[in-house]
Amino acid sequence: MTTAVREPGTGETPETPLPGPDPEITAINTKNLKKTYKSPRGNVEAVRGIDLDVPRGEFFGLLGPNGAGKSTTIGMLTTLVAPTGGTALVAGRDVVADPVGVKRRIGVVTQNNTLDMQLTVAENLQFRSRFFGLSSREASRRAAQLIDAFGLGDRRKALAHALSGGQARRLLIARALVHKPDVLFLDEPTAGLDPQTRVNLWEILRVLHAEGQTVLLTTHHMEEAEQLCDRVAIVDHGRVLAEGGVDELKQGAGAATVVTVRFEEQVQPDFPERMGLTARPSVSSAEVDGDQVRVFSAEPDGLLGELVELGAREGLHVRDAAQLRPSLETVFLALTGREYRE
């Protein structure tokens, strides 16, 4: 595994992919990919060694809370963040040694609105097309296709800063598709959008995926990952905690329903043992976290009421309670011991 830090490439490397995974099969491959930000106040390890293997045509999700390292990872894969260790190949090109080769083959929808605010909707698409070598005529034709397909016809001549959040997102996606990218990167593409617009964008992304487009999506919305992704890597504190299909993950670490009861008082750490919770075959684990008791169970029926009753025997007063059915949220909870906060 390579961990050496290399100088950024000049972008003038030959057009041949590096030895490694076959780019006809593998779209993204990272090995021990790391990023440490250095500052006078101390180093921040944003990504602590991530291994990813995303085949062509897959819709892959990086799921994690804010600050988990998702955007830094996508930044490294799109050449905008310099790795401090490990390797990353995108479409067979090394992101450090051949950043231009990578940029030719990717489309990127950034988390921020990076549209060219001084250009119109049409011009944003035309100039992006021309950046990728299309003639003025081809660029105009391509822009017209994209504008129609993404429902931006009546905003064609509007300056980018005049677009609503949803329109800007659609234009960002359209712009990322001007040159038929091998891999489409989407960094929190629905952040800040209303639910209706979000669902519409999902529809677009599903169509792209159905057409064979490889997509890497970062999101902190569990539902988004469940709705769209073939496979998901759950990321926290710069590490991949689990990786697999959504159903596969649910059947594994997150197979249990999680019943949580929060009391007004602090709970004794040995509460689960004393109450015989851990001895039950249906309970995979039970834990105390300050004022709350959390039980992971395959048979959750009646468990919540039972926990309330057991707490009352100990003189504990219930503040609130929740029951989470198996989902990526319960997977995250099982893996980290922390509730998932978007």
Next chain:
Amino acid sequence: MTATAQPADVGAGASEFTAASIAALISAAPEPRPTLAKTFAAMMAREFRVLGRNAISTFTRAVLQPLLFVFVFSYVLPKIGGGMMVAGGTGAGGGSGPGLSSAGGGVTFATILVPGLMASMLLMQAIFGTTMPLVMEFSWQRTIEDRALAPVPIRVLAIQKILAGAIQSFIGACIVFPIVLLVHAAGQAPHVHVTNWVLLVAIMVFGATSASSLGLLLGTLVDPRKMQMLFAVILLPLTMLGCVYYPWSALGSIKWLQIASLVNPMVYMAEGLRAVLTPSMGHMPLWAVLLALVGGTVVFGSLATRTFRNRVVN
């Protein structure tokens, strides 16, 4: 997938986007054929499109400051009796340093101002053309990523920005020339005589590129939130002490300032233009001017491409 969806926030009259049309986009996408030259040309075309869109504000910005300046110093003051003549002339600013010597009578202040204001415009337009856009591009939205993802090395993007700024700077100086030449009171006309057109163009080109390189360097070093400080701390001293309003050789009587001025790139722009536009005024040797401007372009340009890359690639 055959679903048809209507975007939630598209106004009336918007065409529907359909699964089929989006699917067709993938299969019908033209094969990209980017080359460094094509991408660079497209980036320059984008700059000209933006420049054209902002033409009125750019033109107004370029014209107003020098117009007011020559109006006050070459028209109003001479009319009210405070006209400036140097080297045997009358009025404030008169002096007899070696730089102010003139063959045949006095030199109008307008003669000093022509190269000085053109140099000032070279610097100001370059700063507006390179530094100011970076404020938005490096702000929290980081719109610079739009072009940073174009299929060229980041340093090519930096060079493109320098070139775009230099072109704006060159155009700005050209706009100023007729203004400072024509606006003056009777008897206050500047004595302009172009000795060598090739040298004039060379000095303007290298003046523009060195100013633009400096602009990119400043834009990548200064925190965008503190950009207004740039004017007070850097641009104002550069302009006021940049031999815009007096020739460098006239500073002979303030030796420390004359020597200290040598670190100011604007001095070389003003002196170079003085040498080719108003050769009757004392000026720096041309070889020194050209060396400084070409050297400034290389040094500022190298530093700026490096700092630019460091800002773009985190």
